Amino acid sequence: MRKKYTIKDIAELAGVSKGTVDRVIHKRGKVSEKAFVDVTRILEEIDYKPNLIARNLKNNKVYSICVLIPDYHLDDYWLSCKEGIQSVKQEFSAFDIEINTLLYHSKDVNSFLQKSNEVLNLKPDAVLMVPSFQKESETIINLLASQDIVVSIFNNNIPNNKIFNFVGQDLIKSGRIAAKLFDLILGNGKVAILYIGANFKNATYFHEKDQGFKEYIQQTETALSSVTKTFSSENLEIELIDFLNQHPDIKGIFVTNSKTYMVAELIKKHKLKDLKLIGYDLLEENITYLKNNTIQFLIHQNAKHQIHLGLTNLIEHFMFGKKTPKRNLLPINIINSENLSSYTQKETIYE
Amino acid sequence: MRKKYTIKDIAELAGVSKGTVDRVIHKRGKVSEKAFVDVTRILEEIDYKPNLIARNLKNNKVYSICVLIPDYHLDDYWLSCKEGIQSVKQEFSAFDIEINTLLYHSKDVNSFLQKSNEVLNLKPDAVLMVPSFQKESETIINLLASQDIVVSIFNNNIPNNKIFNFVGQDLIKSGRIAAKLFDLILGNGKVAILYIGANFKNATYFHEKDQGFKEYIQQTETALSSVTKTFSSENLEIELIDFLNQHPDIKGIFVTNSKTYMVAELIKKHKLKDLKLIGYDLLEENITYLKNNTIQFLIHQNAKHQIHLGLTNLIEHFMFGKKTPKRNLLPINIINSENLSSYTQKETIYE
DNA sequence: TTGTATGCGTTATCAC
DNA sequence: GTGATAACGCATACAA
Numbered sequence: 001m002r003k004k005y006t007i008k009d010i011a012e013l014a015g016v017s018k019g020t021v022d023r024v025i026h027k028r029g030k031v032s033e034k035a036f037v038d039v040t041r042i043l044e045e046i047d048y049k050p051n052l053i054a055r056n057l058k059n060n061k062v063y064s065i066c067v068l069i070p071d072y073h074l075d076d077y078w079l080s081c082k083e084g085i086q087s088v089k090q091e092f093s094a095f096d097i098e099i100n101t102l103l104y105h106s107k108d109v110n111s112f113l114q115k116s117n118e119v120l121n122l123k124p125d126a127v128l129m130v131p132s133f134q135k136e137s138e139t140i141i142n143l144l145a146s147q148d149i150v151v152s153i154f155n156n157n158i159p160n161n162k163i164f165n166f167v168g169q170d171l172i173k174s175g176r177i178a179a180k181l182f183d184l185i186l187g188n189g190k191v192a193i194l195y196i197g198a199n200f201k202n203a204t205y206f207h208e209k210d211q212g213f214k215e216y217i218q219q220t221e222t223a224l225s226s227v228t229k230t231f232s233s234e235n236l237e238i239e240l241i242d243f244l245n246q247h248p249d250i251k252g253i254f255v256t257n258s259k260t261y262m263v264a265e266l267i268k269k270h271k272l273k274d275l276k277l278i279g280y281d282l283l284e285e286n287i288t289y290l291k292n293n294t295i296q297f298l299i300h301q302n303a304k305h306q307i308h309l310g311l312t313n314l315i316e317h318f319m320f321g322k323k324t325p326k327r328n329l330l331p332i333n334i335i336n337s338e339n340l341s342s343y344t345q346k347e348t349i350y351e
Numbered sequence: 352m353r354k355k356y357t358i359k360d361i362a363e364l365a366g367v368s369k370g371t372v373d374r375v376i377h378k379r380g381k382v383s384e385k386a387f388v389d390v391t392r393i394l395e396e397i398d399y400k401p402n403l404i405a406r407n408l409k410n411n412k413v414y415s416i417c418v419l420i421p422d423y424h425l426d427d428y429w430l431s432c433k434e435g436i437q438s439v440k441q442e443f444s445a446f447d448i449e450i451n452t453l454l455y456h457s458k459d460v461n462s463f464l465q466k467s468n469e470v471l472n473l474k475p476d477a478v479l480m481v482p483s484f485q486k487e488s489e490t491i492i493n494l495l496a497s498q499d500i501v502v503s504i505f506n507n508n509i510p511n512n513k514i515f516n517f518v519g520q521d522l523i524k525s526g527r528i529a530a531k532l533f534d535l536i537l538g539n540g541k542v543a544i545l546y547i548g549a550n551f552k553n554a555t556y557f558h559e560k561d562q563g564f565k566e567y568i569q570q571t572e573t574a575l576s577s578v579t580k581t582f583s584s585e586n587l588e589i590e591l592i593d594f595l596n597q598h599p600d601i602k603g604i605f606v607t608n609s610k611t612y613m614v615a616e617l618i619k620k621h622k623l624k625d626l627k628l629i630g631y632d633l634l635e636e637n638i639t640y641l642k643n644n645t646i647q648f649l650i651h652q653n654a655k656h657q658i659h660l661g662l663t664n665l666i667e668h669f670m671f672g673k674k675t676p677k678r679n680l681l682p683i684n685i686i687n688s689e690n691l692s693s694y695t696q697k698e699t700i701y702e
Numbered sequence: 703t704t705g706t707a708t709g710c711g712t713t714a715t716c717a718c
Numbered sequence: 719g720t721g722a723t724a725a726c727g728c729a730t731a732c733a734a
Contacts, residue, residue: 004413004447006711017721022713030719052445053404054711058726062355094403094671096355173693180689184647185535216689296535320445332693334685338531338567342524342683357727368705373729381703405727409710 005046013046014038025050052320062096063318065311066119068129070106076283077258078106080304087304088311097315100124107198109133116140125318126150128310131158133202150317154310155303156205157327164317167310167328169301171205174332175212175256178278179224181297181334182252183216185276188223189251192243195230196259206230209256226254236262241270255279260298264289282335282344291337300333300343356397364397365389376401403671413447414669416662417470419480421457427634428609429457431655438655439662448666451475458549460484467491476669477501479661482509484553501668505661506654507556508678515668518661518679522556525650525683526563526607529629530575532648532685533603534567536627539574540602543594546581547610557581560607577605587613592621606630611649615640633686633695642688651684651694 007025011018016035023031024039025048031039042048067085072078085101102118105111112133119127120143127144131137131153138160144151145162154167182191193213195206210228217224227247231239240263244250253275255263260279264286267275278297279286289295309328316322335343358376362369367386374382375390376399382390393399418436423429440450453469456462463484470478471494478495482488482504489511495502496513505518533542544564546557561579568575578598582590591614595601604626606614611630615637618626629648630637640646660679667673686694 007713008711011721018712019714019721019723020719023719026713032719035719049445051408051711053408054726055713056726057402057405057408057711057728058713091673094400170693173689177687177689180687184687322442329693329696331684332690333682334687334690336528336531336535336685338524338528339683339685342521342680345680358729359727369728370705370730371703374704377729383703386704402727405710406729407710408712408727409729 005048006051010039010042010046010048013042056319062098063126063315064098064100064122064124065314066122066124066127066129067099067101067307067311068115068119068127069101069103069307070130070132071103073103075106075258076285077281078303079283080302081307084304084307085311088308088315091312092315095315095319099311104132106132109136112136113140120144120147123147124149126152126164126314128152128154128307128314130155132156134158134204150314152310152314154306155301163326165310165313165324165326165328167306167313167330169332170329171208172212172215174299174301175209175214176216177212177299177332177334178209178254178297179213179216179222179226181278182254182276183220183222183224185296186224186251190225190227190247190249191252191254192247192250193226193228193254193256194240194263195256196233196236196262197257198232200230203257206256209254213254233259233262237266240266244272250275252276252278257281258283258286260295261285261289264294267294282340287340287344290335290340293337296336298335298340300335302330302333305330356399357402361390361393361397361399364393407670413449414477414666415449415451415473415475416665417473417475417478417480418450418452418658418662419466419470419478420452420454420658421481421483422454424454426457426609427636428632429654431633431653432658435655435658436662439659439666442663443666446666446670450662455483457483460487463487464491471495471498474498475500477503477515477665479503479505479658479665481506483507485509485555501665503661503665505657514677516661516664516675516677516679518657518664518681520652520681520683522559523563523566525652526560526565527567528563528650528683528685529560529605529648530564530567530573530577532629533605533627534571534573534575536647537575537602541576541578541598541600542603542605543598543601544577544579544605544607545614546607547584547587547613548608549583551581554608557607560605564605584610584613588617591617595623601626603627603629608632609634609637611646612636612640615645618645633691638691638695641686641691644688647687649686649691651686653681653684656681 007018007021011021020031020035021039024036069081070078072082089099102115104115113136127149137158141151141160141162150164152165153163157166157168193210200206213226217226229243253263258281264277277295280299281301286298290298313324317324358369358372362372371382371386372390375387420432421429423433436452453466455466464487478500488509492502492511492513501515503516504514508517508519544561551557564577568577580594604614609632615628628646631650632652637649641649664675668675
């Protein structure tokens with residue numbers, strides 16, 4: 001059985017004191033050349049791994065993390081983040097972690113800036129945020145980084161080398177997946193790629209999914225074609241029905257966000273039975289339409305998993321010095337009415 | 352900021368010594384009624400959570416875990432378990448965990464019994480095993496449990512209340528998912544449900560998937576029908592082609608295990624273009640046929656994730672006293688050629 | 703029945 | 719430069 005070496009062992013082997021070993025390990029200087037060489041050699045020989053538990057014992061600081069995300073009271077998509085935060089809190093309840101959640105209005109830059117400022121004032125050890133507004137996010141991230149606050153982001157990526165970790169999905173792939181699914185269930189025909197909501201210019205996800213979908217059409221021998229269109233939520237019914245009348249060859253609709261249920265509703269209402277529908281996210285309303293076969297597939301972006309992993313990465317970095325990848329690209333889950341429950345069920349049956 | 356209470360704090364608050372508090376917490380007895388009441392009250396008041404890090408510091412034992420699984424040199428399905436074990440070893444490299452892997456021949460009871468005996472001789476703290484042979488597994492589990500060895504299982508479940516934790520998938524759901532996918536891509540027609548391999552009686556997974564598939568047909572308004580058939584790997588070509596000739600109305604094939612590529616091979620060879628194929632697991636060979644559209648969908652059982660979670664559960668139980676559910680039912684992933692890479696890519700881009 | 707002393711491995715302080 | 723030593727929070731052996 002592999003013996004576990006401690007600093008004490010190394011000190012004895014090198015014929016020096018624990019203090020000297022510590023100075024070598026942490027490169028604190030004030031060590032004679034000979035001692036440095038001897039200790040370094042032994043460290044390598046035995047492949048010394050510090051005991052992280054003991055290391056953290058001393059560190060009786062309460063780590064504070066701020067979560068800065070869109071208000072989940074205003075958009076159900078973010079609701080699962082609440083659960084994600086909750087489950088992390090539970091998981092690490094035995095440790096000294098403090099998580100503050102700040103919610104901003106995802107369509108309102110001022111709200112974002114205001115909450116960002118609150119985060120700055122809280123002076124946390126780390127921040128996990130959704131960078132909804134690219135330019136403003138960059139400013140905030142730089143500001144936080146300049147105060148030695150570790151910053152991670154999730155959901156959508158923005159280029160910034162100060163970011164500790166990004167968790168999300170490859171959205172171009174996501175669009176390709178939708179195309180492939182239509183390819184399988186339709187065989188041929190036109191698919192409408194829709195954005196529903198305000199201000200689609202800020203929704204980079206929409207452009208990437210759109211791009212992925214078209215990429216698939218171009219790169220494979222599919223008989224599919226596509227048409228891209230944006231709608232506001234308010235006038236969706238009139239505008240969409242009008243649009244469909246103008247394009248009677250549309251056989252499928254790909255909704256690029258969680259508002260899929262809004263289209264499903266109209267399909268039901270206007271009895272557009274032959275329209276196939278694929279969209280995003282396991283909101284209650286979407287699930288209803290998935291179960292009654294109005295929606296054929298939902299692509300699961302798993303915001304809960306994303307925030308959970310983002311937080312876990314930060315915590316394990318602080319608590320255990322665990323290495324964290326720059327990017328975590330999560331699997332893109334294809335959900336239909338049958339495997340749905342395997343994703344939504346609670347794992348925790350303690351009996 | 353929430354203050355963090357230690358045993359020392361509680362001792363002071365209760366006007367007793369740390370030793371007394373310790374005795375109350377661990378119910379060791381030898382405490383006066385008054386002290387017991389006082390300390391208990393304070394513990395509840397402040398919602399005391401012991402510092403698990405400090406608790407384990409003392410415990411300089413090397414935890415040993417035995418992994419008992421089918422030989423992955425003989426069946427590629429189990430190959431990903433190797434990676435799973437490797438990644439757990441890396442993840443916990445800073446801790447004192449010793450993992451021994453023992454491989455048995457999955458079709459040979461004697462090999463299983465022999466390796467089980469080796470496990471017993473190793474006297475580990477815990478065992479994570481695949482209970483391939485139900486009766487023999489039960490005997491072994493009881494034997495291990497009687498020696499206070501914690502036993503977890505994964506892949507397939509067997510009823511035994513001594514089992515610490517089971518990780519796997521709901522296989523009836525799994526069969527339903529396959530049916531739903533055929534329903535979407537075929538609309539109607541007959542699907543052959545196949546088992547390929549030796550000794551299908553021991554393959555409980557086959558019966559559950561078969562059952563799930565039929566359940567879907569009965570419970571929904573689908574126009575699908577099914578026919579169930581078992582083949583040996585050896586004579587598959589002759590037997591399957593013969594079978595298909597006898598059933599010219601078969602439009603889809605559902606292979607209930609990872610041998611899906613064997614059917615794909617025949618579809619290619621015999622140019623059975625119109626046959627839709629759905630099967631299991633991301634073996635190299637299956638992936639090839641998924642990418643060239645011979646296989647429409649693969650259902651991902653994720654043995655790597657299963658063994659990873661099984662091991663993590665055990666380790667975190669020992670190291671941190673973390674609560675573990677009796678069962679972890681993992682999501683059932685639907686894989687097509689486009690979302691495949693999001694599952695297979697390595698997450699660890701440290702840059 | 704209770705309190706005190708010691709040790710786990712690491713780190714920080716301080717005297718030499 | 720170096721080596722003792724105390725401290726982190728908990729568990730426990732032992733003294734009272």
